[in-house]
Amino acid sequence: MSARIAIAGSGLAALVAHATLRAGGIPAGEIAVLGDDADPAATWRVRAGAIRQTHMRSESDGHPYPRTFPGLAAREAWRTYDPWPLLLSAADRYRPSVRTFLDAVDRVREASSWDESFVPTRISRVEVRDAGFVLDGRGPFANVLLALGHPGLAWPDGRDARYVHAYEPHEYARKVAVIGAGMAAATEWRNARADGAEVVSVRRREPVLRPLNLPRPFFTKRGLDEYRSGDRAVFLRAFSAPSYPEELQLDVDVASDVPDDAETVVCATGFLRGYRNDALLAALADEYGLETDDQWLALDDDATVPALTDATRTLALSGVHAQWAFPAADTLAGMRWVAHRFLRRCRTR
Amino acid sequence: MSYTLRGRLESRLAAAAVPLAVAIAWSAAGQEWWPLELAALMLAVGLVLDAGAYHRLLPYQPAWAALPLGALELACVMGLVFALGLPAPLEPAVAFFFLSWLWAQVLAHAGLPLARLEYAEDGGELGRAGVPLGLAVALVLVAAGGVAWFTRPPTVHLEGVVQGPLALDHAQTLVGGVVRGGIVITADDVTVRDVTVVGGDNAIEVRDAHDVHLDGVRVLGATEDGIQARQSSVHLEDCVVDAAPGTQGIDFSFAMHDGMSMIEDCVVHGGDVGITMHTMMGDIAGNVVVGARHHGIEMTEMSMGKVERNEVRDARDTGIYCGDHSVCEVEHNRLVRIGGPGIKAYYYSGAELKENTFVDSPRATHSSDSTLTR
Numbered sequence: 001m002s003a004r005i006a007i008a009g010s011g012l013a014a015l016v017a018h019a020t021l022r023a024g025g026i027p028a029g030e031i032a033v034l035g036d037d038a039d040p041a042a043t044w045r046v047r048a049g050a051i052r053q054t055h056m057r058s059e060s061d062g063h064p065y066p067r068t069f070p071g072l073a074a075r076e077a078w079r080t081y082d083p084w085p086l087l088l089s090a091a092d093r094y095r096p097s098v099r100t101f102l103d104a105v106d107r108v109r110e111a112s113s114w115d116e117s118f119v120p121t122r123i124s125r126v127e128v129r130d131a132g133f134v135l136d137g138r139g140p141f142a143n144v145l146l147a148l149g150h151p152g153l154a155w156p157d158g159r160d161a162r163y164v165h166a167y168e169p170h171e172y173a174r175k176v177a178v179i180g181a182g183m184a185a186a187t188e189w190r191n192a193r194a195d196g197a198e199v200v201s202v203r204r205r206e207p208v209l210r211p212l213n214l215p216r217p218f219f220t221k222r223g224l225d226e227y228r229s230g231d232r233a234v235f236l237r238a239f240s241a242p243s244y245p246e247e248l249q250l251d252v253d254v255a256s257d258v259p260d261d262a263e264t265v266v267c268a269t270g271f272l273r274g275y276r277n278d279a280l281l282a283a284l285a286d287e288y289g290l291e292t293d294d295q296w297l298a299l300d301d302d303a304t305v306p307a308l309t310d311a312t313r314t315l316a317l318s319g320v321h322a323q324w325a326f327p328a329a330d331t332l333a334g335m336r337w338v339a340h341r342f343l344r345r346c347r348t349r
Numbered sequence: 350m351s352y353t354l355r356g357r358l359e360s361r362l363a364a365a366a367v368p369l370a371v372a373i374a375w376s377a378a379g380q381e382w383w384p385l386e387l388a389a390l391m392l393a394v395g396l397v398l399d400a401g402a403y404h405r406l407l408p409y410q411p412a413w414a415a416l417p418l419g420a421l422e423l424a425c426v427m428g429l430v431f432a433l434g435l436p437a438p439l440e441p442a443v444a445f446f447f448l449s450w451l452w453a454q455v456l457a458h459a460g461l462p463l464a465r466l467e468y469a470e471d472g473g474e475l476g477r478a479g480v481p482l483g484l485a486v487a488l489v490l491v492a493a494g495g496v497a498w499f500t501r502p503p504t505v506h507l508e509g510v511v512q513g514p515l516a517l518d519h520a521q522t523l524v525g526g527v528v529r530g531g532i533v534i535t536a537d538d539v540t541v542r543d544v545t546v547v548g549g550d551n552a553i554e555v556r557d558a559h560d561v562h563l564d565g566v567r568v569l570g571a572t573e574d575g576i577q578a579r580q581s582s583v584h585l586e587d588c589v590v591d592a593a594p595g596t597q598g599i600d601f602s603f604a605m606h607d608g609m610s611m612i613e614d615c616v617v618h619g620g621d622v623g624i625t626m627h628t629m630m631g632d633i634a635g636n637v638v639v640g641a642r643h644h645g646i647e648m649t650e651m652s653m654g655k656v657e658r659n660e661v662r663d664a665r666d667t668g669i670y671c672g673d674h675s676v677c678e679v680e681h682n683r684l685v686r687i688g689g690p691g692i693k694a695y696y697y698s699g700a701e702l703k704e705n706t707f708v709d710s711p712r713a714t715h716s717s718d719s720t721l722t723r
Contacts (some may be wrong), residue, residue, distance in 0.1 A: 022467070038398035061469070068469040090412035171670040216409040217351040223408075225353075333470070340466045 003032035006135055008123040008280075009147035011043055012158040013319040013335040015105065016064045017145050019112040020339035023066040024347060032133060036122045037117060040064075040316040041105045043149065044154035047167040048098055049267075051187045056096050057212065057245060061090040062332045063101065064108045064340065072096040072104060104111035126284050132313045143346045145338075147318040150330075152270045152280055154247055156266020166268040172197045175256070176236035181207040182242025188266050189250045200259055201252045205223030214328045218309065227327055228301065233294045240273070275321055302341040314345040351409045352459075356473025357399040362486045363461065363475060364453035365392045368445070369489055374379070376493075383437040385493050387430065387445060394425045397592040412458065415685075419450045438561055502538055514549055517541075531571070534558050534581075541566055551577040552590075559607060563588060566712075582608040585615065592620030594642060602627035605651065612636060621706045625660070626652045634658050645687070648677045649698075656680050667693045668710060671700040679703070684710045694719035 005120045010033050021031055037043070056062055059173050060071030063227065070078070073089035077095070088094035109115070123135045132140035151316060153165050156179055164170035166184040176192040181203040192199045217223035227235055258265050274295025275281040281297065284290065290307055291298040298308045303325040308315040316322075318338040322329035326337050351586040351650020354362070365388070372388035385632065396583060400420070411571065416558035423446050430437050475482060476518035502519075507526025514531040520538035523565045532541065533556065536688045540562040546552040555561050555578035567589045569576045575590035578601045586601065592598040598617035601610050602625075610631040615641070617623040637643040643663030648654060649672040657680040661668040668684040671677035672695040680703040683693035692713035694700040701722045702713060714722045 023466070067462055067466060068460045074459075094413050178553070220351040220353070220470050221474065262485040335720045337470050340470070343466070 003030055003117075004132075004141060005030055005036060005143045005145075006133070006139065006141040007117075007145045007147055008116060008135055009044070010037055010040055011146035011147060011149045011319075012040055012064060012332065013338070014145075015040035015108060015112075015114065015151070016066070016332065016335040017115045017147060017318060018117060019064060019108045019115055019347060020066040020336065020343050022112040024343040026115040026343075026346060029077040032119050032141070033114065033117045034119050034121050034123050034136070035137070036120065038120065040101045040109060040114065040119050041102055044243060045102065046169070047267040050167050050169050051184050051219050052191045053098055053187055055098065056101050057183055058096070058332055059092060059212070060085075060094050060096070062096065063104045064335075065104065066336065068336075075104070076100060081155075086335055088126075091144040109166055120265070124280055126315070127307055128288065128315075133315060139234075142312065142318075143342070145316050145318055145342050146280070146321070147335075148321065150245075150260035150271035150278060151274075152272045153267075154272050155267055156269055159265070161175065161269070162263060163265045163267055166181065166266050170242060171195075172266075174198065174202070175200055175259070175262050176264045176266060177202050177257065177258045178252075178268055179203070180242060180267045180270070181205060181244075182268060182270060183244040183248070184270065185242065185266075185268035186244040186248040186250065189252050189266050190248070192264075192266070193250070193252075197264075198262070199252045200262060201254045201263075202256070202258050203254065204256060205241070207249075208241055209246045209249065211245050212328075213243070213331055219328055219331075219333050224326065232297065232324060232327075234325060236296065239327060242270070259346055271320070273320075278321070280308055281321060286311060296324045301325055302333075302343070302345070303329070304341075309345075313344070316342050316345070318342070326345040350469055351472055352407075352571070353472035353474060354404045355479065356398060356471060357404060358459065358474075359475045359479040359482065360457055360473040361392070361395045361399055361453075362483050363408065364449075364456050364464075364484060365395070366482070367452055368449040369486065372494060381436070383435055383442075384496055386435050387426070387442055388449070389490055389493075389687050390429055390433075390435070391426050391446060391449060392490075394422055396430065396572075398422065398425070405692050406652065415454055415630065422450075423447075437444070450611060456611045458675070483505070491618050500691040502540075504695075507544065513546075534561055534720070537561070546571075548572075551575070553577070553582045555579070555583055557581060558583075563623060571596060574598070575617070576600070578602070578604070578610065580607055581612050584611045584675075586611070586613045588615040590615065590617045590620075592607065592617065592623075596623055597622045597640075598638070600627075601629055601631060602626075602650075604629055609654075617641075621677060622647055623664070625649070626654065628652060632657070634713065637662070639663055643667075645684075646670065647672065648675050649673045651675060652677075654678070655680065660685065664688060667691075669693070670695065672696050673697045674698060677701070681705065684708065686710060692721075694721050 022142050031228050056340040060073035063066045073085040076085040112303040127134040129140045131145045132142040170191045172195040177200045178188045179202045184257045189199050210327050227280050275297050275311045303322040305315045320330040364666045369388050372384040375384035382480050406554045466627045498508040502521045503699045504522040506524050510527045513528045515535045517539050519536045522540040524542045529547050533554045535556050535557045543565040545567040548570040551574045552559045553576045557580050559582045562705040565586045565587045569591035574597045575592045576599045590598040598620040603606045605628050612633045614635045618639050621643045623641040628649040629652045635658045638661045644662035644667045647670045652675045654676045658684040660686040666689040670689040670693050675698045677700045679700050683706045685711035686706040691707045691710040696717035
């Protein structure tokens with residue numbers, strides 16, 4: 001293999017990074033995407049289908065293209081000859097449909113020659129060499145982006161046969177308890193009610209109503225300056241509380257514990273958090289003594305691992321594990337932010 | 350988008366580059382400076398609002414906010430255009446602003462994000478291109494300012510008494526001295542300041558000229574009018590006119606399509622008519638008119654304008670006359686010892702009166718075909 005750049009993982013973060021590298025003029029043959037599914041939306045598709053999601057939480061620029069413009073609203077307006085998506089976007093009210101988003105994924109996959117770079121394998125170990133990094137015996141690669149995705153689904157303690165996870169395919173019984181207070185929970189309240197079920201929201205705090213994962217300034221340098229000048233771990237913990245947009249608000253019965261008569265318990269409890277839950281990252285941190293803070297790997301401001309990155313090589317993280325550098329790293333905008341910085345390093349070495 | 354301060358300023362400068370280039374070309378082609386002055390004013394207003402208000406008040410700026418912010422900037426720019434007396438015609442100036450604003454929107458929402466991957470996430474900053482761009486725009490403005498400075502009309506200082514008549518047929522500024530035999534102005538952008546003119550048919554005569562400024566002039570001994578303008582736009586202020594019987598003190602006429610003219614803070618003594626405007630758009634304000642044999646101030650022959658804050662004394666016939674299809678706003682004037690009506694609307698004219706003072710003078714009157722509105 002002649003590739004000098006490797007992306008470990010083949011999900012949405014990997015797709016955004018690959019498209020960005022290609023837009024930056026790097027040939028597909030110089031990039032190896034090492035993952036277990038050639039469809040970059042494979043995992044996401046299952047999860048969105050499981051919660052019967054019809055629209056994205058993200059707005060017009062929640063897309064996998066390397067540039068913010070044209071966003072999904074502009075593309076939809078162009079495609080349908082209807083300016084309405086643009087007007088909605090101007091008022092921050094545009095939510096692309098899942099179909100629109102997945103269509104964009106397919107287009108980016110094709111346009112960036114993703115399949116030319118894709119290598120079917122799951123990476124479990126990163127070794128550091130003078131010339132770069134060896135991934136499960138492949139390489140060395142001078143520049144590596146770890147786009148590993150979420151470490152796994154989070155389940156509440158004490159679950160029994162009634163419990164299903166929101167992100168796994170499931171049905172609804174006559175009485176449904178939904179654990180959680182985030183985007184998935186709010187979607188599941190509607191799903192269960194639409195199925196004719198009696199719904200109980202099991203939660204220990206009132207939901208936070210917020211259009212996006214974070215306040216908008218934190219998606220740009222302006223908010224980042226504020227974030228970086230404060231205690232990052234405190235900030236990330238505060239904003240990891242579940243939230244959803246106001247338009248998903250629904251009046252449902254609330255309980256602090258799962259009712260005994262609930263026949264289905266939907267766990268809208270999201271994902272496991274922290275690098276410790278990812279075997280590759282945990283081993284990397286232990287083996288090379290990487291700096292950490294609580295559940296986060298302490299990254300440089302360009303999402304690189306400082307102890308393993310120098311003038312000749314780059315090891316960077318994308319997706320949720322890059323939150324130390326960019327608090328909204330688990331969003332498409334965050335994936336693009338990391339990809340832009342990774343491209344900058346790949347161009348110079 | 351959430352702009353950083355640097356991002357706002359750099360985006361503003363980037364958006365200003367094309368309008369500046371257009372303004373330079375426009376100014377060069379039309380031999381007039383207002384397009385460039387307007388473009389520079391738009392940029393200055395934008396930068397001041399960016400740094401002084403938007404950055405603090407708008408941590409996040411939704412796309413729709415461009416509309417009210419654009420309207421605010423338009424109001425500020427046009428307010429300054431009027432306050433600074435820039436000779437920018439209203440409709441072309443508003444059109445230029447609108448097109449520049451539209452270009453800025455296209456650039457901020459499409460052009461710059463396409464040109465620079467990190468544009469949006471860097472809060473509108475342009476990276477390494479930012480500083481050179483700022484320097485380039487500053488250089489263009491300094492260069493244009495330099496050209497304007499070095500090509501500005503020459504200033505001629507008169508010493509002592511000069512025998513006229515003087516013909517001013519190119520843009521210039523004439524300062525000081527005494528001219529015998531009159532001055533004739535036939536060029537645009539002429540300024541005459543602190544000059545005394547003695548004699549001549551008309552002591553100062555303006556013909557087919559625009560943006561003429563007469564400031565602090567004194568005239569006497571003319572055989573016809575003291576100051577006369579035809580088909581011209583003139584700003585006359587702080588003048589003293591001594592008019593002989595059978596003449597008129599100041600006569601501005603026949604320039605309905607040549608823009609506004611202004612006569613303010615002058616003292617006119619004598620003459621058959623003190624100040625007259627025929628077929629004009631203009632204002633007559635803050636003058637003292639004494640001893641006219643016929644009308645103190647006239648606005649007539651389809652003229653439109655304001656007559657305000659004047660004092661007319663000892664006119665033998667009418668103090669302020671609005672006649673022959675004219676529309677006059679007559680406000681806050683003082684009429685003292687007027688022989689005929691203090692104010693008169695005559696022959697299909699309309700005068701709107703407000704808070705005028707009549708001292709030992711008959712009050713306002715009108716002919717049956719005219720109206721007085723109080």
